[in-house]
Amino acid sequence: MHTNPSSLMAQKKKKTTTTTKTKSLRERFSLSKKQRVILGLFLLFLGLAMLLAFVSFLLDWKSDQSIVGHIENRDLEAKNWFSKFGVEISHFFVYQGFGVASFYLAVLTFLTGFYLFLGISLQKLKSFWFWGTSMMLWLSVVFGFLGEENPILGGVVGYEMNDFLQDYLGFAGTLFLLLFLVIVYMIIRLNVTPDKLGNYIKRTKKEIKTDLNTVSTTTNAESENVQTSEKPTEEELIAEFLNVKEEEKPQEEITLNAKESTFSEEQKIFPTSEKIIIKNDDDVTDVAMEVETVKEEEEAPETLSEKLVKDFGEFDPTLELSNYRFPTIDLLKDYTEGGSITIDQKELEENKDNIVNTLKNYKIDIAQIKATVGPTVTLYEIVPAAGIRISKIKNLEDDIALSLSALGIRIIAPIPGKGTIGIEVPNKKANIVSMRSVVASSKFQKAEMELPIAMGKTISNETYVIDLAKMPHLLMAGATGQGKSVGLNAILTSLLYAKHPAEVKFVLVDPKKVELTLFNKIERHYLAKLPDAEEAIITDNTKVINTLNSLCIEMDQRYDLLKNAMVRNIKEYNQKFKARKLNPEEGHRFLPYIVLVVDEFADLIMTAGKEVETPIARLAQLARAIGIHLIIATQRPSVNVITGMIKANFPARIAFRVTSKIDSRTILDAGGAEQLIGRGDMLYTQGNNLTRLQCAFVDTPEVEKITEYIGSQKAYPDALLLPEYVGEESGTGVDIDISERDKLFKDAAEIIVTAQQGSASLLQRKLKLGYNRAGRIIDQLEAAGIVGPFEGSKARQVLVPDLIALEELLNNE
Numbered sequence: 001m002h003t004n005p006s007s008l009m010a011q012k013k014k015k016t017t018t019t020t021k022t023k024s025l026r027e028r029f030s031l032s033k034k035q036r037v038i039l040g041l042f043l044l045f046l047g048l049a050m051l052l053a054f055v056s057f058l059l060d061w062k063s064d065q066s067i068v069g070h071i072e073n074r075d076l077e078a079k080n081w082f083s084k085f086g087v088e089i090s091h092f093f094v095y096q097g098f099g100v101a102s103f104y105l106a107v108l109t110f111l112t113g114f115y116l117f118l119g120i121s122l123q124k125l126k127s128f129w130f131w132g133t134s135m136m137l138w139l140s141v142v143f144g145f146l147g148e149e150n151p152i153l154g155g156v157v158g159y160e161m162n163d164f165l166q167d168y169l170g171f172a173g174t175l176f177l178l179l180f181l182v183i184v185y186m187i188i189r190l191n192v193t194p195d196k197l198g199n200y201i202k203r204t205k206k207e208i209k210t211d212l213n214t215v216s217t218t219t220n221a222e223s224e225n226v227q228t229s230e231k232p233t234e235e236e237l238i239a240e241f242l243n244v245k246e247e248e249k250p251q252e253e254i255t256l257n258a259k260e261s262t263f264s265e266e267q268k269i270f271p272t273s274e275k276i277i278i279k280n281d282d283d284v285t286d287v288a289m290e291v292e293t294v295k296e297e298e299e300a301p302e303t304l305s306e307k308l309v310k311d312f313g314e315f316d317p318t319l320e321l322s323n324y325r326f327p328t329i330d331l332l333k334d335y336t337e338g339g340s341i342t343i344d345q346k347e348l349e350e351n352k353d354n355i356v357n358t359l360k361n362y363k364i365d366i367a368q369i370k371a372t373v374g375p376t377v378t379l380y381e382i383v384p385a386a387g388i389r390i391s392k393i394k395n396l397e398d399d400i401a402l403s404l405s406a407l408g409i410r411i412i413a414p415i416p417g418k419g420t421i422g423i424e425v426p427n428k429k430a431n432i433v434s435m436r437s438v439v440a441s442s443k444f445q446k447a448e449m450e451l452p453i454a455m456g457k458t459i460s461n462e463t464y465v466i467d468l469a470k471m472p473h474l475l476m477a478g479a480t481g482q483g484k485s486v487g488l489n490a491i492l493t494s495l496l497y498a499k500h501p502a503e504v505k506f507v508l509v510d511p512k513k514v515e516l517t518l519f520n521k522i523e524r525h526y527l528a529k530l531p532d533a534e535e536a537i538i539t540d541n542t543k544v545i546n547t548l549n550s551l552c553i554e555m556d557q558r559y560d561l562l563k564n565a566m567v568r569n570i571k572e573y574n575q576k577f578k579a580r581k582l583n584p585e586e587g588h589r590f591l592p593y594i595v596l597v598v599d600e601f602a603d604l605i606m607t608a609g610k611e612v613e614t615p616i617a618r619l620a621q622l623a624r625a626i627g628i629h630l631i632i633a634t635q636r637p638s639v640n641v642i643t644g645m646i647k648a649n650f651p652a653r654i655a656f657r658v659t660s661k662i663d664s665r666t667i668l669d670a671g672g673a674e675q676l677i678g679r680g681d682m683l684y685t686q687g688n689n690l691t692r693l694q695c696a697f698v699d700t701p702e703v704e705k706i707t708e709y710i711g712s713q714k715a716y717p718d719a720l721l722l723p724e725y726v727g728e729e730s731g732t733g734v735d736i737d738i739s740e741r742d743k744l745f746k747d748a749a750e751i752i753v754t755a756q757q758g759s760a761s762l763l764q765r766k767l768k769l770g771y772n773r774a775g776r777i778i779d780q781l782e783a784a785g786i787v788g789p790f791e792g793s794k795a796r797q798v799l800v801p802d803l804i805a806l807e808e809l810l811n812n813e
């Protein structure tokens with residue numbers, strides 16, 4: 001059955017308002033325990049006095065009749081045991097009231113006093129009073145009917161009512177009515193029904209029969225038989241007795257009738273501890289059902305996290321270094337003398353004329369031309385006359401460059417979303433975009449980004465801010481001397497200006513050893529390292545593998561934390577942690593972003609080979625959600641360095657000037673980077689559009705100043721320690737388990753056997769392995785009996801003559 005929830009609610013509401021009303025009334029008229037006892041005692045004695053006074057009145061009512069109405073006359077003496085009071089009250093109730101039936105009234109008063117005195121629930125009294133007064137009325141009418149000549153039996157009420165009934169119903173009618181009422185009473189109060197009566201008669205018949213049978217049996221068996229016949233009867237009698245007892249027993253339970261359901265005061269206070277028994281009066285079988293009301297669970301007024309936040313405020317990750325001061329803007333140098341970009345009007349005119357004339361030579365008319373002056377490049381937007389094919393202009397790129405006698409001309413045909421053709425011409429005098437100008441720009445200052453980076457300025461001189469957290473990894477390439485290192489410094493500087501040491505950590509890999517050394521000063525503020533590493537900045541390529549694998553462990557741990565916190569990314573996780581919804585005792589901690597910067601990635605691939613590719617690929621694929629971001633820079637953007645796997649996971653790419661169109665394609669999937677002019681001129685893509693930017697310039701002294709400023713402040717006791725990674729060099733000597741063999745073991749064995757030369761460097765070259773791993777494989781080969789023992793400077797002896805023998809050997813293992 002469906003119930004409308006709103007109506008249910010309304011009912012509930014109504015119910016609660018009425019209960020509160022009655023409750024308040026009850027509270028107002030409720031008695032204290034002492035008052036109850038005193039009142040109870042009073043009623044007890046009153047009831048008893050009434051009872052005795054009534055008895056006495058029945059005996060002497062005639063002689064006391066003269067006293068009635070003369071209560072003020074103290075000389076008159078009453079025979080009643082309770083004197084004038086007894087006479088008056090008896091006269092009122094017995095004579096003028098209900099006759100002999102008034103005894104009920106005395107009993108009810110006595111009972112009420114008794115209940116009050118003992119503190120028993122008054123609930124049951126209601127039905128006593130109801131049935132008692134009904135019975136009293138009926139009895140007085142019966143007595144009025146039977147003893148018309150004796151007025152004391154029925155009282156005035158009984159006499160008058162009998163008179164009234166007889167006038168209208170006659171003698172028989174009154175008799176029938178009185179009989180009917182007595183039957184109704186028996187059905188309701190005593191549960192006497194026709195089938196019960198039938199059963200009783202049957203049972204009695206049976207009993208009589210058995211009695212008769214018993215009499216007719218032999219005298220020898222008499223005593224036994226009597227016992228056996230008596231036994232069931234006895235049981236039946238007990239059952240009957242119990243049955244009757246149950247009916248008569250004043251019920252302590254609350255009877256729930258269909259019409260009303262009321263609770264006593266005590267029950268109101270503890271409604272849930274009470275068992276309510278529903279008793280259906282009409283039911284023959286008299287089955288009682290217990291309904292146990294369940295206490296509604298209390299809602300906690302506030303959650304623990306809310307309480308913690310209320311008491312301690314939100315978790316503040318920056319608290320440990322609460323006095324940390326961000327580097328100031330004046331640490332950066334202002335390169336723009338004169339303030340803004342100087343526009344050389346003459347140069348602009350010249351370039352315009354050159355473009356128009358060159359195109360004219362190829363019979364291309366221009367309808368309109370517009371120039372936008374950027375820091376290093378000026379963009380000339382042309383609208384060609386109708387009917388000119390765009391590809392024609394695109395093919396004239398070199399010719400236009402020649403006539404403008406300038407390097408780095410890039411033609412964008414058409415400019416996406418603009419419907420014009422763009423010709424980018426480098427300015428004769430390039431303006432430096434200072435880091436200061438981009439960091440001070442409101443775009444950067446007001447950027448609501450997780451990891452904002454002020455990359456530089458666009459061709460229309462607007463500051464270009466990107467969010468590393470959204471990229472999520474960045475690939476950077478460019479020929480030597482074109483501005484890569486400056487670009488990396490610009491990225492790191494931006495983050496230093498935007499993020500507190502608690503919020504971001506760097507893992508720096510710098511094989512050139514000189515580019516990022518300055519950041520050593522902020523090791524205990526911003527850097528992360530392996531627990532056993534002496535220096536945070538990794539300059540040894542062989543150690544990179546451990547760091548990368550350690551980052552993979554960190555990544556897996558972070559994913560577990562995110563899973564346990566039921567959030568999808570680091571931002572939500574940290575928000576939840578700050579709101580104190582995650583318990584630090586369960587391993588939860590504030591997670592800073594980790595930015596891994598690898599300078600000279602090509603060098604790393606060359607020396608460490610495939611071993612770094614796997615963790616890099618894992619991190620690139622998975623680390624975005626847990627706040628580990630990769631920035632990889634390389635000089636040589638060849639396909640074996642920037643593999644398909646890496647490209648697929650690095651949608652954000654920056655290309656500085658490269659030497660060939662092929663390199664440009666490798667990085668950007670498009671040409672254009674070969675036409676850049678260098679010195680921080682770059683192309684940026686995050687998927688589709690290419691944006692030409694002038695990278696912000698930050699010089700080494702500036703970085704030094706910033707790192708010194710930060711480094712001189714109070715720091716954490718140590719750099720952020722990454723999880724420990726047990727590297728492969730922990731392998732031991734000759735006794736190596738087969739299951740612990742390197743994945744490339746079989747490939748290595750084949751190479752060694754084919755070449756018949758047992759050297760680790762051969763494996764390094766052929767399998768692109770690091771020295772350690774190759775050495776370990778050689779150890780494993782020795783353990784397998786494929787190569788001989790170490791022989792100093794000489795290569796090891798190969799013990800297996802050919803591939804077939806190798807196959808056999810490996811199969812027999």
Ligand SMILES: Nc1ncnc2c1ncn2[C@@H]1O[C@H](COP(=O)(O)OP(=O)(O)OP(=O)(O)O)[C@@H](O)[C@H]1O
Pocket residue numbers: 432433478479480481482483484485486487635679680681694695696697698
């Ligand atoms: N954004 C820029 N604005 C102005 N000049 C720049 C900018 N970037 C680089 N330069 C100039 O180019 C020079 C070389 O830059 P950088 O050292 O960054 O090159 P690189 O690509 O890192 O070279 P390498 O790969 O050999 O280290 C700088 O010393 C500086 O003079």
